[in-house]
Amino acid sequence: MSAELELRHARVRYGPLEALHGVSLAAAHPGVTVLLGRNGSGRTTVLRALAGTVPLSGGAVVWRGEDVTRLAAHDRARRGIAFVPDRQAVFGSLTVAENLELAEPHGEFDGALDAYPELRPLLGRRAGTLSGGEQRMLALSRALLSHARVVLVDEPGQGMSAAVAARTYALLSVLPATVVLAEQRLPPPLRHSPAHRPVVVHELQRGAVVFSGEAGELPAPDGRATPGARRPGSSASCPR
Template identity: 50%
Template sequence: MSVELALTGARAGYGTIEVLHGLDLAVPAGKVTALLGVNGAGKSTTLRVLAGVLPLRSGSLTWQGRTITRMSALERARSGLMFVPDERAVFATLTVRENLQVVVEAIGQRDISPALEAFPRLRERLGQRAGTLSGGERRMLALARALLARPRVLLVDELSLGLSPKVAGELFTWLATVALGGTTVVLADQYTNDALGLADIVYVLHRGECSFVGDPAELHPAVSAEPV
């Protein structure tokens, strides 16, 4: 199994606070990697490091064997490493159509139909400002924007946060389809059956370090059902 992204000895944080304490992470190509753990475990910080939004204080990051530790977030995105954060993932003052057009124009295209085919509900909201959408619709729009960029790697932070089980299930189903198409996915979430059911490999983070790595089936059912 080839490695898409490899994080070695990663230390990162905010101000004087270090969040990641020498974390090692190997993301297999074309698979789904789940980063699990409670709030504050370091999941979002890890994704921000992978996306280039947060710089490493020490350690290294490679992408298909090439060191990208100093590559900017914009360069990573242009190369196909797309990040969908848990907040501020859409332009709230722009309409749904404008949010989608920003992406296709940036990559030299004009067709937003793949996004509308993936999320038909957005077709009904094209003229609506993104900031007035429901939480689930905003997540759909954020994922649709990433889809239009044709990602090689998709980093998704807290997919199910604040969503009803029904809407969260729809988004997990969509993400599974994307993964089956060959896109490498890294998903950060709390312990949920949906995340575990989707993942090929699981990392459980605790206070910025890895407390478990392996097959989702190795986690005890009682642990996987609820956050700890």
């Protein structure tokens, strides 16, 4: 697996505050990359930088070997990057069906509705009246229908029941795409991944990467790193 999407020494500022301090990381195709960190760690900002919804103050975004740092978010979306933010990920004034039609104008929703059958009886409902978990299912369904090459999702299981969240992570783990997730903690379904398609983890603290490795190499609860874990600066930032 090769690097599909990269940040190279990326810096992002919100006014006088710098949210990312020269972050470098890569995501493989196909594969799952998880950005771990508490609120304020910079994980959401990394997603936004990759999607193009926040500008870099330094560094670069590289997609399939091309510098796309100055490419607008809507142009990245047209080329195949789907971004599901943690908030306002659906159009509340549109119905569920109308939201899905934005990704699949021919109304062929079966792929998404097979993944989330809970949405079938809600097709005529306005998206703004759905629960938080139902809105997450709808937003993810739009991403599935778009057949995006890159899927960026901020906390996909937010608001979902445990069963639906587990189904979601199982679905994302086998997508034929580059999947980048932002999470506070590593979801249990992603901790043990198949050897041919390992889940790569980048942990962020205060806008910097403090750990990079495969999910099974995460530091133990006592803080000691598991042998084989890669630290920032290692040349191996993609799956082996």
